[in-house]
Amino acid sequence: MTGFGAADGPVGGARVSVELRSVNHRFFNPSLKLPSSLSRWESELRELLRQRITRGHVTVSARVTVEDQPGAVIDEARFAEAAARLLALKKAHKLGGDVDVATVLRMPEVLRLSRDDDAGLESATAEELVAIAARAIGALQEMRAAEGARLAE
Numbered sequence: 001m002t003g004f005g006a007a008d009g010p011v012g013g014a015r016v017s018v019e020l021r022s023v024n025h026r027f028f029n030p031s032l033k034l035p036s037s038l039s040r041w042e043s044e045l046r047e048l049l050r051q052r053i054t055r056g057h058v059t060v061s062a063r064v065t066v067e068d069q070p071g072a073v074i075d076e077a078r079f080a081e082a083a084a085r086l087l088a089l090k091k092a093h094k095l096g097g098d099v100d101v102a103t104v105l106r107m108p109e110v111l112r113l114s115r116d117d118d119a120g121l122e123s124a125t126a127e128e129l130v131a132i133a134a135r136a137i138g139a140l141q142e143m144r145a146a147e148g149a150r151l152a153e
Contacts, residue, residue, distance in 0.1 A: 002022060003021070003022045003141070003144040004019070004139075004143055005020045005137060005138065005139030005140030005143065006018065006019045006020070006136055007132050007135035007136040007138075007139065008132060009131070011038075011064075011124045011125075011129050012122060012124030012125075012128070013122070013123065013124075014064050014065060014121050015065045015066075016038070016062055016063070016064055016065075016128075016129060018062045018129075018133050018136045019136065020058060020059070020133075020137060020139075020140045021059045022053070022056040023056060024057075025057045028054055028058070029056070029058070030046060030050075030053075030058045030060065031057070031058065031059045032060045032061075033059065033060065033061040034061075037064055037121050038062050038121075041129050041130070045060065045129070045130065048133055049137070052137050053137065058140075060133070060136075062129075064121070072112065073111075074105070074111055075111075078107075078109050078110045079104055079105075082104050082107040082110050086103065086104065
């Protein structure tokens with residue numbers, strides 16, 4: 001039977017959302033799509049799915065959200081190096097104009113997006129993730145049961 005279930009909750013210092021989708025299939029066929037920061041618990045999730053779902057193509061996807069992660073980081077050492085290089089080029093080629101902050105920030109590797117895939121998950125446990133997945137499985141099973149009841153009518 002087809003179905004959908006979703007749940008989210010805290011895992012360590014991050015928030016994890018788990019979604020399950022299923023379509024009818026004679027056998028149990030799970031497919032897990034986890035971010036690398038959660039892949040260390042794939043076997044625990046597979047075992048939970050195997051225990052609670054007996055049939056169907058089941059796709060599990062998870063998403064990690066960290067609330068207090070900065071969006072961009074300035075590498076101050078590269079900033080200083082880039083500013084010094086630009087000033088040296090300006091002097092060597094007798095160019096006019098100013099070297100301003102915006103110009104230096106546009107230099108490669110000075111401003112970068114902060115993406116730490118394990119941010120917030122240092123203290124996380126498999127049990128936290130499994131609990132969220134169990135709630136998503138419960139929602140999936142409710143939807144499948146409702147579809148079965150409609151079909152039976």
